[in-house]
Amino acid sequence: xxxxxxxxxxxxxxxxxxxxxxxxxxxxxANLFSGPVNSVISIAAGLFVLYVLYRLLPWAxxxxxxxxxxxxxxxxxxxxxxCWGVIHDRFNQLMFAFYPHELQWRPLLAFxxxxxxxAPVLFDKVPRFLLAFTAMFPLLAIWLLWGGSAWPELxxxxxxxxxxxxxxxxxxxxxxxxxxxxxVLATLLWWIFGVSPVAEMLQGxxxxxxxxxxxxxxxxxxxxITIGLAGIAFSFPLGIILALGRxxxxxxxxxxxxxxxxxxxxxxxxxxxxxxSVLLNYFLPRGTNFDLILRVVIxxxxxxxxxxxxxxxxxxxxxxxxxxxxxxxxxxxxxxAMRLIIMPQALKISIPGIxxxxxxxxxxxxxxxxxxxxxxxxxANSIRGTxxxxxxxxxxxxxxxxxFWVFTFSMSRYSMYLENKLKTTH
Amino acid sequence: xxxxxxxxxxxxxMHVSDEVAIEVRNMNxxxxxxxxxxxxNLTVNRGExxxxxxxxxxxxxxxxxxxxxxxxxxxxxxxxxxxxLSSDLKNIDKIRSEVGMCxxxxxxxxxxxxLENCTLAPIWVRxxxxxxxxxxxxxxxxxxxxxxxxxxxxGQLSGGQQQRVAIARSLCMKPRIMLFDEPTSALDPEMIxxxxxxxxxxAEEGMTMLCVTHEMGFARKVANRVIFMDAGQIVEQNEPExxxxxxxxxxxxxxxxxxxxx
Ligand SMILES: Nc1ncnc2c1ncn2[C@@H]1O[C@H](COP(=O)(O)OP(=O)(O)OP(=O)(O)O)[C@@H](O)[C@H]1O
Ligand SMILES: [Mg+2]
Numbered sequence: 001x002x003x004x005x006x007x008x009x010x011x012x013x014x015x016x017x018x019x020x021x022x023x024x025x026x027x028x029x030a031n032l033f034s035g036p037v038n039s040v041i042s043i044a045a046g047l048f049v050l051y052v053l054y055r056l057l058p059w060a061x062x063x064x065x066x067x068x069x070x071x072x073x074x075x076x077x078x079x080x081x082x083c084w085g086v087i088h089d090r091f092n093q094l095m096f097a098f099y100p101h102e103l104q105w106r107p108l109l110a111f112x113x114x115x116x117x118x119a120p121v122l123f124d125k126v127p128r129f130l131l132a133f134t135a136m137f138p139l140l141a142i143w144l145l146w147g148g149s150a151w152p153e154l155x156x157x158x159x160x161x162x163x164x165x166x167x168x169x170x171x172x173x174x175x176x177x178x179x180x181x182x183x184v185l186a187t188l189l190w191w192i193f194g195v196s197p198v199a200e201m202l203q204g205x206x207x208x209x210x211x212x213x214x215x216x217x218x219x220x221x222x223x224x225i226t227i228g229l230a231g232i233a234f235s236f237p238l239g240i241i242l243a244l245g246r247x248x249x250x251x252x253x254x255x256x257x258x259x260x261x262x263x264x265x266x267x268x269x270x271x272x273x274x275x276x277s278v279l280l281n282y283f284l285p286r287g288t289n290f291d292l293i294l295r296v297v298i299x300x301x302x303x304x305x306x307x308x309x310x311x312x313x314x315x316x317x318x319x320x321x322x323x324x325x326x327x328x329x330x331x332x333x334x335x336x337a338m339r340l341i342i343m344p345q346a347l348k349i350s351i352p353g354i355x356x357x358x359x360x361x362x363x364x365x366x367x368x369x370x371x372x373x374x375x376x377x378x379x380a381n382s383i384r385g386t387x388x389x390x391x392x393x394x395x396x397x398x399x400x401x402x403x404f405w406v407f408t409f410s411m412s413r414y415s416m417y418l419e420n421k422l423k424t425t426h
Numbered sequence: 427x428x429x430x431x432x433x434x435x436x437x438x439x440m441h442v443s444d445e446v447a448i449e450v451r452n453m454n455x456x457x458x459x460x461x462x463x464x465x466x467n468l469t470v471n472r473g474e475x476x477x478x479x480x481x482x483x484x485x486x487x488x489x490x491x492x493x494x495x496x497x498x499x500x501x502x503x504x505x506x507x508x509x510x511l512s513s514d515l516k517n518i519d520k521i522r523s524e525v526g527m528c529x530x531x532x533x534x535x536x537x538x539x540x541l542e543n544c545t546l547a548p549i550w551v552r553x554x555x556x557x558x559x560x561x562x563x564x565x566x567x568x569x570x571x572x573x574x575x576x577x578x579x580x581g582q583l584s585g586g587q588q589q590r591v592a593i594a595r596s597l598c599m600k601p602r603i604m605l606f607d608e609p610t611s612a613l614d615p616e617m618i619x620x621x622x623x624x625x626x627x628x629a630e631e632g633m634t635m636l637c638v639t640h641e642m643g644f645a646r647k648v649a650n651r652v653i654f655m656d657a658g659q660i661v662e663q664n665e666p667e668x669x670x671x672x673x674x675x676x677x678x679x680x681x682x683x684x685x686x687x688x
């Protein structure tokens with residue numbers, strides 16, 4: 001055998017650091033006090049943190065958990081700071097708003113099942129068959145949250161199979177693109193004209209219903225999560241399609257994508273929400289009762305998708321041209337090249353931007369309070385309007401901030417985990 | 427098979443058949459109003475090993491990239507394996523799956539392991555069952571002498587190893603023609619030999635090869651024709667001995683003196 005060039009074939013196992021190189025003191029020396037400037041900054045920052053805690057903690061640590069009104073806090077000589085009773089008193093409302101008590105297990109169940117549904121997306125160790133559950137979860141969640149007959153959801157689901165069948169039947173004779181277009185068309189037609197009469201008929205034959213809950217009863221954190229998650233779930237694929245559209249060689253598709261992205265990015269979200277709450281009523285046929293939450297979800301999705309598209313386009317642009325060429329040279333067609341080669345890499349590059357967009361979207365759901373939906377901010381306003389809690393400010397908003405932070409922080413930690421996991425160079 | 431018998435079989439495989447693999451007729455290409463390729467005529471027979479050289483910017487890459495439609499030509503015909511290259515997508519995909527290509531910068535897929543790099547196209551384009559594709563991939567990885575790297579990622583390999591993987595990846599599609607665009611020019615000198623050895627072995631097995639390279643030792647050893655290009659034209663082509671010892675045109679002489687001179 002010919003001598004091989006000197007290349008390391010096995011990576012060496014990392015060795016434990018020599019003694020005296022570990023431990024908290026070592027870490028502090030390396031990271032906080034590595035030089036005079038660093039030491040001064042560390043000490044100043046440390047003093048600042050201590051000062052903030054010194055002012056904050058005495059205010060925050062108060063025996064006020066059981067107070068039932070602000071005046072009770074003010075009259076109690078033991079309470080000299082925060083009046084946490086408002087959280088205790090209104091906890092259920094902040095979570096569910098006016099969702100009926102005896103039915104609150106339904107959103108809770110949906111929330112629990114959500115973790116089952118996103119697990120196979122987030123972690124590749126989870127069994128793959130759960131992806132089928134993931135795909136059905138949105139419809140299941142809709143049914144659990146709003147109740148009523150399950151048939152419309154089942155019929156919407158059937159739409160996907162119709163589209164798939166049409167595609168399958170046409171892909172041979174008519175080619176990939178035609179088959180996709182006609183498949184999508186068949187699905188849309190079924191959703192618009194087929195779903196509601198057929199669902200009604202089937203409901204007559206086999207009733208499948210649970211107590212319905214109206215959208216006006218929705219609110220609190222539950223509403224934020226519903227809108228946020230729906231927005232995230234739908235804006236992601238839409239964003240991918242728009243990013244690809246923007247890169248397309250086909251003039252019409254490219255122009256439409258660019259036009260859409262630039263238009264949406266030029267308009268504040270709040271405008272779109274007003275359109276959803278007010279203007280759409282003028283355009284929709286009289287008598288159609290197009291749910292406000294659904295309209296908001298659509299607007300939030302459309303809004304976030306434009307940003308998502310730009311983030312993903314950045315990832316696409318960062319890929320060397322050679323990746324496209326290698327995929328082409330191997331005979332992969334456009335869709336396979338995108339799905340197997342280009343997108344996995346582009347998405348990986350864009351993870352920080354994508355998660356940033358998700359976090360932004362989730363926080364932007366608080367804007368719905370302006371069009372009268374009772375998300376936590378909307379509820380805070382109405383709680384502060386009651387006689388019991390008139391005048392309370394910090395405690396409520398801090399709590400709301402904390403709730404949002406828990407979600408956004410988990411997202412950002414997950415994104416770091418994912419970036420780390422997908423690293424394939426050492 | 428014994429060593430000598432193998433050699434004999436190899437040299438008989440190096441025989442060039444009369445069957446035409448690639449035919450290029452009066453082909454022209456422009457970038458905007460820049461005329462990159464001018465009236466290219468070229469016939470490649472099955473089993474031929476052609477080395478293309480020429481100064482930078484002379485259109486070598488563009489020429490071989492036209493042969494699997496990474497670049498589109500505007501005038502003339504290119505017929506690969508009996509299929510004419512036109513804008514018909516079906517023809518393009520067919521030709522691409524039968525023509526392997528190796529690039530200067532390897533272009534491995536960094537998010538996939540070496541094995542996945544090699545099995546991807548057979549599985550998705552040829553619809554080969556996964557297990558079979560993996561066996562084929564291991565076979566070719568053994569051939570390029572890096573089966574033990576199969577589960578690593580491209581970023582963990584040296585340049586020479588990556589280029590050999592790229593060759594194996596192309597071979598997994600069982601191509602009838604291989605195109606190489608300066609496969610060794612991004613490599614450190616000590617890694618060039620390992621890649622050239624792989625290519626020589628491939629040539630000995632009778633693969634039809636078109637290779638843009640300035641490795642003149644390689645050209646002497648395996649090429650049966652060397653083509654010199656300048657300013658978008660084929661200036662001269664000849665058998666390697668004749669080409670190097672007795673170049674006809676002045677431009678060829680100048681080019682050879684520059685790359686062999688010092
Ligand atoms: N996409 C493009 N648009 C415009 N001009 C191009 C493009 N690609 C290549 N060219 C030009 O076409 C000419 C031929 O390029 P080509 O890459 O084929 O040269 P080459 O012979 O391979 O050179 P090198 O040895 O540097 O690789 C060069 O002058 C180059 O600048
Ligand atoms: Mg070149």
